[in-house]
Each structure stands twice: as structure tokens, then as C-alpha cells.
Amino acid sequence: MKITVAKTAGFCFGVNRAVNTVYRLLENGERVCTLGPIIHNPQLVAELEKRGVRTVESPCEVKNGETLVIRSHGVAKAVTDEAAASGVKTVDATCPFVAKIHGIVSAAGNDGYVTLIAGDPDHQEVMGIVGHCTGEAYVFKTPQELGEFLENKEKTGKKPVILVAQTTFNAKIFEECKKNLKKVYTNAKIFDTICNATSMRQQEARELSRRNDVMVVIGGRHSSNTAKLFDVCRENCGRTYLIETASELENLSFENCGNIGVVAGASTPAGIIKEVIKTMSENLQPVEEQAEVKETVQKSFDEMTDEEAFEASLSGLTGDQKVCGTVIAVNPTEITVDIGRGVTGYVTADEYSQDPDAKLTEEVKAGDKLNLIIMKINDQEGTALLSKRRYDAIAGWDNIVAAKDSGEIVTGVVRDIIKGGVVAYSNNIRVFIPASQATASKGEPLEDLKGKEVSFRIIEIGRGHRAVGSIRSVLKEQRKAAEDKIWENIAVGDRFTGVVKSLTSYGAFVDIGGVDGMVHISELSWQRIKNPSEVVLVGDTVEVYVKALDTEKRKISLGYKKPEDNPWVIFENNYKVGDTVKVTIVSMTTYGAFARIIPGIDGLIHISQIANKHVAKPQDELTAGQEVEAKIIAIDLDKKRVSLSIRALLEPEVTEEEQADVKAADEVVYESSDETNE
Numbered sequence: 097m098k099i100t101v102a103k104t105a106g107f108c109f110g111v112n113r114a115v116n117t118v119y120r121l122l123e124n125g126e127r128v129c130t131l132g133p134i135i136h137n138p139q140l141v142a143e144l145e146k147r148g149v150r151t152v153e154s155p156c157e158v159k160n161g162e163t164l165v166i167r168s169h170g171v172a173k174a175v176t177d178e179a180a181a182s183g184v185k186t187v188d189a190t191c192p193f194v195a196k197i198h199g200i201v202s203a204a205g206n207d208g209y210v211t212l213i214a215g216d217p218d219h220q221e222v223m224g225i226v227g228h229c230t231g232e233a234y235v236f237k238t239p240q241e242l243g244e245f246l247e248n249k250e251k252t253g254k255k256p257v258i259l260v261a262q263t264t265f266n267a268k269i270f271e272e273c274k275k276n277l278k279k280v281y282t283n284a285k286i287f288d289t290i291c292n293a294t295s296m297r298q299q300e301a302r303e304l305s306r307r308n309d310v311m312v313v314i315g316g317r318h319s320s321n322t323a324k325l326f327d328v329c330r331e332n333c334g335r336t337y338l339i340e341t342a343s344e345l346e347n348l349s350f351e352n353c354g355n356i357g358v359v360a361g362a363s364t365p366a367g368i369i370k371e372v373i374k375t376m377s378e379n380l381q382p383v384e385e386q387a388e389v390k391e392t393v394q395k396s397f398d399e400m401t402d403e404e405a406f407e408a409s410l411s412g413l414t415g416d417q418k419v420c421g422t423v424i425a426v427n428p429t430e431i432t433v434d435i436g437r438g439v440t441g442y443v444t445a446d447e448y449s450q451d452p453d454a455k456l457t458e459e460v461k462a463g464d465k466l467n468l469i470i471m472k473i474n475d476q477e478g479t480a481l482l483s484k485r486r487y488d489a490i491a492g493w494d495n496i497v498a499a500k501d502s503g504e505i506v507t508g509v510v511r512d513i514i515k516g517g518v519v520a521y522s523n524n525i526r527v528f529i530p531a532s533q534a535t536a537s538k539g540e541p542l543e544d545l546k547g548k549e550v551s552f553r554i555i556e557i558g559r560g561h562r563a564v565g566s567i568r569s570v571l572k573e574q575r576k577a578a579e580d581k582i583w584e585n586i587a588v589g590d591r592f593t594g595v596v597k598s599l600t601s602y603g604a605f606v607d608i609g610g611v612d613g614m615v616h617i618s619e620l621s622w623q624r625i626k627n628p629s630e631v632v633l634v635g636d637t638v639e640v641y642v643k644a645l646d647t648e649k650r651k652i653s654l655g656y657k658k659p660e661d662n663p664w665v666i667f668e669n670n671y672k673v674g675d676t677v678k679v680t681i682v683s684m685t686t687y688g689a690f691a692r693i694i695p696g697i698d699g700l701i702h703i704s705q706i707a708n709k710h711v712a713k714p715q716d717e718l719t720a721g722q723e724v725e726a727k728i729i730a731i732d733l734d735k736k737r738v739s740l741s742i743r744a745l746l747e748p749e750v751t752e753e754e755q756a757d758v759k760a761a762d763e764v765v766y767e768s769s770d771e772t773n774e
Contacts, residue, residue, distance in 0.1 A: 098355050099376055100308065102300045105360035105369055108293040108321075109472065109481055110191025110263075111135050113444055114168035117189040117429050120445070122147055127162045131155070131175065132220055134167050134189070135363040136319035139341060155179035155186075163187060169220040170194040172227020173202075187429065192442045193263050194221055196479050197289050198228040204258045205230030209285070212236065212245070214273055215262030219320050222262050239272050246280045257284045263291040264321035264362070266328070267298050292472060293362060294321055301325045301359045305332035308357035310350060313338045314372055315361025322361030329359065341368060342375040418487065423464040426456050433466060439480050443468065447483040450524045467491075485524065492523025496563050500554040505570055508552070510545045518542055520550060525563060527554070533566035536575070578610020583650065586611075588642050594654075596636045604628045606640055606654060613652035615640060620656050622663050623696050631656075663696030664736060673728050676745065681722045684714040691726060691740055699738035701726060708746040 107115070114134050121128050129150040133141045141151065150162070155178045158164050163185045166176065170190035179186045190198075201211045210232045215222040217235040226233050232255070236242040259277055261270050267290050277284050305311050311329040315322025317340060329336040337348050350356065356376070360369050421433035421441055431443040443466070445456055460466075469490070472481040499506045508522030510529075517530040529552060534542055545567075556564035592608035599605075603616045620631040632638060644653040659665065671677065671693070679691035679699065688702040706717050718724070730739035 099373065100304060100355065100357050101369070101373060102297070102304060102357070102359040104293065104297040104300050105314070105358065106362075106364055106366050108191075108291065108297075108362035110168050110193060110291070111362050113191070113430075114165075114189035115140065116444070116446060117187060118144060118149060118165055120429065121163055121165070121187065122149070127159075128165060129158055129162050130165045130167055131171055132167045132169070134165065136316045136322070136361075137363040137365065138316055138318075139368060140363075140365050155182055155184050158182075158184045165189050167220065168194070170198065170224035171220070172224050173198075174227055187427075189429075190224075191263065191291075192479055192481075193289070193291050194224070196440070197225050197260050197263070197287075200258070200260055200287055200289070201225060201229045201233070204285070205233075208255060209258045210234070210255045212242070212257060212259045212277070213262070214242070214259065214265050214270055216320060219262065221264070221320070225260070225262070236273075239269060239276060242273050242276060246276065249280060257281045259284060259286045260289045261287075262320070263289060264294050264324055265290050266324050267295045268302075268328075291362075294324075297321070297359070297362065298324060298328050301328045302332065304357035304359060305329040305336070308333060308355040309335065309353035310356045311336040312345075312348075312356065312358045312372070312376075313360070314340070314358065314369055315364045316340060319361045319363045322363070325359050325361060329357075333357075339372070342371040345372065345375050417470045419468050419470060419482075421466050421468050421482065423460055423462050423466060425462060426460050428455075428457055431456060431460055431466070433468065433482060435468070435470075435480060435482070439473065441468065441470070441480040441482040443482045443484055447471070447481075447485050449485055450489070450521055450526075488524040492525040493561060495523050496525050496527070496554055497557060500557050500563075503553060505551050505553055506565075507549055508565075509549050510547065513542050513546055518545055520552065520565065522565075525561075527552070527563045527565045529565045529567055533564075533568045536568060536571045575610050579650075582609060582611045583647070586642060586645065586652070588645060591639065591641045592654075594638055594640055596632050596634050596638060599628045599632075599634060601627065604632050604656075606638060608640065608652075608654075611650075611652060613640065613642070613654040615654045615656045619643070619654070622657050622661060663694055664733065667694060667697045667738075668733060671728060671731075673731055675728045676725055677728060677740075678723060679726050679740065681718050681720055681724065683720065684718065686713065689714045689718050691724070693738065693740075697738065699726070699728070699740040701740045701742060705729070705739075705741035705743045708743050708748055 118128055118134055129152050166188045168189055168191045204211055211229050213225055213235045216237055274286055311333045313326045326338045419435045421435040424434050425432040429445050433441040435441045466484050467487050468482040468484050469487045470480050471483050506522045508520035510518050510520045512519040518534050520527050550567050551570045552565040552567045553569050554563055555566045594606040594608040597605050597607045603614050605612045605614050617628055620628055640654040640656050643655040677693055679693055681689050682692050683690045688700050690698045691701055693699050703711055711717055726740040726742050727744040729741045
């Protein structure tokens with residue numbers, strides 16, 4: 097069993113534009129309501145409702161703070177006038193092809209023409225068209241209804257007639273109507289306003305229905321273009337089914353059918369189409385055939401990867417599709433452009449720039465010239481769908497290819513961090529840079545690159561206009577050039593401002609501008625440290641100087657600690673023998689205690705200098721961390737030794753014999769005093 101999916105299945109330009117308008121407003125934090133369903137697809141409307149999008153039937157229902165979006169089918173002029181008069185913030189998402197019809201019928205009425213409209217009088221698009229007519233207007237749905245009008249030609253008197261069609265009208269029926277009209281009104285102006293996509297969709301449905309046993313039409317039951325597709329398919333294939341979602345497939349019969357064709361309306365989301373194909377593939381075909389079936393689903397531009405969209409834009413490109421247009425008007429969602437020959441073009445925000453944050457109203461103004469590519473054109477309607485992004489991409493791709501051939505360095509901004517690397521954009525071209533080529537060395541965080549402008553080389557160009565770049569090759573070359581320059585001039589004693597790149601147990605490696613030098617742990621501090629991290633950390637900016645060079649091995653020994661910070665220099669400049677200092681006991685031995693004078697300088701208080709009495713062991717008088725005053729009694733700068741004494745600051749201790757002599761002397765004094773008194 098074979099399943100064939102129409103290439104034209106899914107969102108048309110107008111529907112895609114309207115839906116994207118709503119999503120963009122939601123992403124900007126706005127409260128949104130739509131005038132009627134934004135499109136005729138209940139599943140998508142339900143999804144939008146979950147995100148807070150309300151459907152209203154009149155501008156008077158819009159609440160304060162809400163933005164009203166005009167549906168893709170358009171509305172009568174009186175409705176937009178009402179919205180403007182009431183001060184409602186409005187965004188018009190009317191399909192440009194529908195808006196073109198509004199302009200045609202309005203101008204025709206002003207010129208005295210009677211307007212004939214081929215379409216469903218109960219459809220919102222047709223009601224909107226009628227609402228823009230400024231003169232007499234008549235709607236017919238079938239050739240028979242048109243025939244009834246033509247039989248009563250006196251209705252129009254001698255007024256000239258124009259004919260337009262609903263954008264989703266049956267193309268085959270419209271051809272019949274045109275022939276019938278010309279028989280009666282030989283000078284009638286006929287505008288073929290059936291959307292190009294609609295014509296192609298119906299033609300493909302007609303062809304598929306002729307060569308398949310069963311046809312499945314996917315779309316909303318209230319969708320006009322879906323209903324037309326159903327009618328077209330049923331003309332040639334009796335077993336034609338209309339479904340809205342994949343869940344309805346279980347109620348359908350596919351017995352005794354070898355080939356199945358699938359078409360979808362312009363309002364059918366790609367996700368629903370994919371789900372239908374997946375379900376049919378699982379139930380009706382061997383697993384190995386599923387991939388082939390899935391690939392037949394045509395992707396919308398929104399679903400395509402950048403490479404796929406770019407490939408699609410180049411397909412069948414000719415010089416005639418490149419134009420230079422003049423900006424007529426700009427709003428936040430699209431640019432209106434005059435490209436000459438009576439054609440009005442539209443550039444949506446998505447097709448303006450690769451940058452999702454680009455603001456149309458800030459970057460473009462009326463009168464600007466834009467280089468564009470025509471993506472779709474309707475000569476009868478005088479409208480065109482244009483893309484600046486794709487024009488820039490083509491020009492950018494030429495530059496990328498040239499850079500690959502010449503080895504030239506290009507620049508770009510890193511936009512995304514993805515699995516396996518980063519994505520940068522240069523000249524609006526997506527360039528993938530593998531993780532192994534994104535940084536100077538392995539293990540460096542890729543996140544630091546996001547949002548930064550980087551330089552890289554194009555190292556590979558693959559199928560589908562895929563480009564691969566390397567930042568590492570540029571960094572390596574730049575580093576080599578910087579290294580050579582440093583080695584040409586470097587000398588012992590030179591000072592550098594560097595960045596700590598890595599730490600080891602024995603020191604720190606510092607980048608001094610293209611070359612790494614090592615600061616040994618002993619050179620980091622005048623004090624004894626156990627680990628370099630006690631002094632510096634990776635990423636620190638440090639001042640270093642060259643202590644030694646090995647030009648053969650290209651190794652540089654750096655110094656970090658400064659001579660003026662040498663604690664012995666500080667001590668010599670600020671202290672001398674005889675000074676009394678406040679010190680802190682840091683350790684003790686059997687022969688005395690060591691006390692911290694200043695960081696890096698410890699003095700010895702010999703056990704004999706701890707007190708003015710006999711001390712058996714230092715711990716009897718002192719404890720670690722205790723602060724005491726001591727006198728500097730000796731300094732040996734050569735041996736880096738300082739002797740301290742607490743005893744020198746104490747009064748001499750009186751012995752028992754000395755106390756007895758003092759007592760005896762006191763008694764003599766007292767006795768002598770008594771004799772004198774007598």
C-alpha cells in the first residue's frame with residue numbers, strides 16, 4: 097500500500113502570517129483577542145484559547161488592555177472603523193491577497209462599477225469583501241446563480257461590471273463563470289483573485305484523486321478551502337473522507353485499496369498532518385516504509401531548519417526573482433513594498449531578517465530601498481510575497497563559499513549553544529561550529545561564547561548549504577603570531593599583565609599575551625603556602641615579571657611576589673633592636689616559643705626570656721594565639737633570625753634571701769626611728 101501526501105498540504109501564506117502574528121504578540125506579553133476565529137481550525141483555536149486568546153465577535157467586546165487581531169479572512173470596513181473609533185489597539189492580520197480584493201472592489205465602486213463576487217455569501221471572507229464595496233455588489237456561489245443574475249441584466253442598467261472571487265473559490269467553477277459572464281458583458285473586468293496556493297492545492301488534489309483508490313482530506317469542517325478540496329477529490333474518487341484529526345482514522349475503511357492520497361486545507365497545522373500520516377503509516381504500512389511516507393509531508397517555512405528553508409529559497413531561482421523595492425509602509429509585523437510593474441509586495445517580520453529581535457519600525461522607514469527575492473507572485477492581483485532575509489542569505493552564502501576557498505577569516509555572532517557545538521551567523525548564514533573547534537582548548541565552557549562576536553574559518557561546506565566553521569584554527573594562528581612576537585623581544589625583568597589560565601600543585605600558569613609562563617608556588621608568596629589557590633585563582637588578572645628564560649624549550653619562569661613586599665625588607669625598615677613590639681605566640685618548642693611579629697617574620701623567645709623566674713617549659717607561661725609584649729634583643733638579617741624577650745620588660749624577681757635582707761633593713765629603720773623619738 098502506498099500513501100502519497102500532497103506537496104501543497106498545510107498552512108498557506110496568509111494563514112501562516114495570521115497565526116504567527118498572534119504568537120508574536122503573546123511572546124511580547126500582550127493580552128490578545130481575535131475578531132472571530134483567527135483561522136478555520138478548531139484544534140489551533142483551542143490551543144490559542146489555552147494560552148488566553150479570546151474570540152470576540154465585535155470590537156465592543158474587547159477589554160481594556162487587550163489587543164484585537166483582525167482574522168486572516170478580513171472584515172468589513174465598518175468593523176475596522178468601529179475599532180478605530182473606540183480606541184481599540186488593533187493589529188490587522190488580514191491575508192494580503194484578501195486585502196488586495198478589498199482595494200479592488202472599493203476602487204471599482206467609486207468608479208461606478210457593479211461588483212460580482214464568486215463565493216460563499218455566508219463565509220467571513222466574502223462578508224468582509226462585501227463590506228468594502230462602495231457600490232452595488234452581488235454574490236453568487238454557482239454558475240447557475242450567476243446565470244440567474246445574467247438573465248436579469250437590467251439590474252445593472254448600463255453600469256460596467258467587475259468580477260472577483262473568494263480566494264478559496266473552486267478554480268474550475270470560476271473558469272466556467274468567467275466564460276458565461278463574457279458572453280453577456282463583453283467588456284467586464286475580471287480579476288482572478290483565487291489565491292495561487294488555492295489553485296495549486298486544488299489542482300494537486302484533482303490529480304491525486306484521479307490516481308488513488310482512497311482520498312483523505314485533512315482540515316476543519318468549517319474551512320471553505322477544505323470543503324472545496326473535498327468536493328474536488330470526490331469528483332474523481334468516490335471514497336473520499338474528510339477528517340479533522342488522526343483520531344477519526346479508526347472510523348474509516350481502507351480495505352481493498354492499493355493507493356491512498358492525502359491533501360490538507362490551508363488552515364491545517366503541520367502537526368496534525370504529521371500525526372495523521374504517522375498513524376496511517378503505523379496501521380497500514382510496514383515499518384520500513386514509514387520514513388519514506390513521513391518525508392513526503394511538505395514542511396512550512398516555520399518548520400524548516402535554516403538549511404532547509406535556505407535550500408527551498410534557492411530552488412529554481414532565476415535573476416528575475418531578485419528585485420529592488422521601495423518601502424511604502426511599515427508596521428511591527430510586515431513591510432509593504434512597491435516593486436514596480438503595478439505590484440505591491442509584502443515582507444513579513446520573519447522574512448525580513450535572520451535576527452528574531454529585529455524591530456521593523458526601528459530599522460525600516462518609508463522610502464527605503466530593499467533588495468528582495470520574490471517568493472510568490474500573483475500577477476492578476478498585483479501582489480507578491482517577498483523576502484529580504486533570503487536575499488541576504490544568498491549574497492551571504494556566496495561570501496561564505498569564497499571564504500572557504502580563500503581561507504579568509506570571517507566574523508559572526510554566536511546565537512545558540514546546541515548539542516555538539518555552537519551556532520554562529522555570518523552574513524545571515526548559519527554556521528555550525530563543533531565543540532572541538534569552538535575554543536582554544538578542550539573543556540572550556542561554550543556558554544561563554546553566546547552573544548559574542550567571534551572570528552572563524554569555514555572548514556567545510558556540505559550538502560544543503562551547510563557550513564562548518566572553526567574558531568580554534570583562528571585562535572591557534574593568532575596565538576602563534578603573538579607568541580612569535582613576544583619571543584622576539586622578551587627579556588629577563590620584563591613585566592606583564594597576564595591572566596591565570598590554570599593551577600597545579602606546584603604553581604600557576606599565566607597567559608602573558610600569547611605565551612604561557614609559570615609562576616612556581618615559591619614565587620607566589622613570601623609566606624609559606626600549601627596551594628597556589630591561596631593566592632590566585634583561574635581567571636585572575638595578575639602583574640608578573642620574567643625571572644628566567646629557556647629560549648630552546650620556549651619556557652618562561654615568572655615571578656609574582658614583589659621585592660618590596662619581602663617581609664624582611666619591611667621588618668628592616670620599621671624595626672630595630674630595643675623596640676617593644678606586640679607579638680602573637682604561634683608555636684612552642686622545648687627551648688622556647690615562636691611569636692609572629694609581622695606576617696612572614698617570627699621571632700624566638702628563648703625559655704630563659706619568657707619570665708623573670710625559672711620556667712620549666714614554655715607551656716607553663718604561654719599558650720598558642722596569646723598576644724604578649726616583647727622586646728627585640730637581637731636581629732641577624734643574614735640568618736633571618738630575631739630574638740625576643742618578655743623578661744626584659746619585667747621587674748627583676750626578688751629572692752627569699754633578698755626579701756629577708758629587706759625585712760631586716762626595715763626593722764633597723766623602724767628601731768632607729770623609735771630611739772630618735774625617745
